[in-house]
Amino acid sequence: MKKPLITTRDLVEIAFVAALLCVCSWITIPFTIPFTMQTFAVFCAVLLLGGFNGTLAIILYLLLGIVGLPVFSGFQGGIGHVLGPTGGYMVGFLLTGLAFILMKPLIEKNRRYRYLALIIGLIACYLFGSLWFAVVYTAKGQVMGFWKILTVCVLPYIVPDLLKMVLAVYVCDRVRRLIPRNG
Secondary structure (H helix, E strand, O other): OOOOOOOHHHHHHHHHHHHHHHHHHHOEEOOOOOEEOHHHHHHHHHHHHHHHHHHHHHHHHHHHHHOOOOOEHHHEOOHHHHHOOOHHHHHHHHHHHHHHHHOHHHHHHOOOHHHHHHHHHHHHHHHHHHHHHHHHHHHOOOOOOHHHHHHHHHHHHHHHHHHHHHHHHHHHHHHHHHOOOOO
16 A cells, blocks of 8 residues: 555644744743744754655644734734745745755765754755845835844844754754654
8 A cells, every 4th residue: 555645643743843833933032132942943843754744844834824823923923924024034944844855865874964954944044034034125115235134134043043953953852762653
């Protein structure tokens, strides 16, 4: 019998991780510049479910927010949030999943490539999000230079995001040992 593309177990795991994304986006860590645990949950999505199912969990999370459920940071929801200045970073989360999908053969050979896939995905997320940020501000008649965008939108978040990445790998390695896998 042919194995289905997505099993019932996959659907449950995808829904669970989408819920984790919702909860983590509500958690704000007060710091010089406050940040959420969204990227931690994105990293967990692909580490726990793999690139394909992890990306489906991210898509589900985004769709829940787009239809208006308050799943984004600050208990926000709606298409306007995704189309706003920081929405490109949320859409950029999908690029982390894509990086994991594209690097799957390397990751299967050596699990250390997970870090490289996560870093590439994070860089792609920063790039897409920053470009989107610039487009939105330009459309409003405001111009913000590349360096200003980097100092506002990327540089303050690099260290926290790398720490969240290390934490996600640590936590997910332990969680995976507790979850029985069938085939």
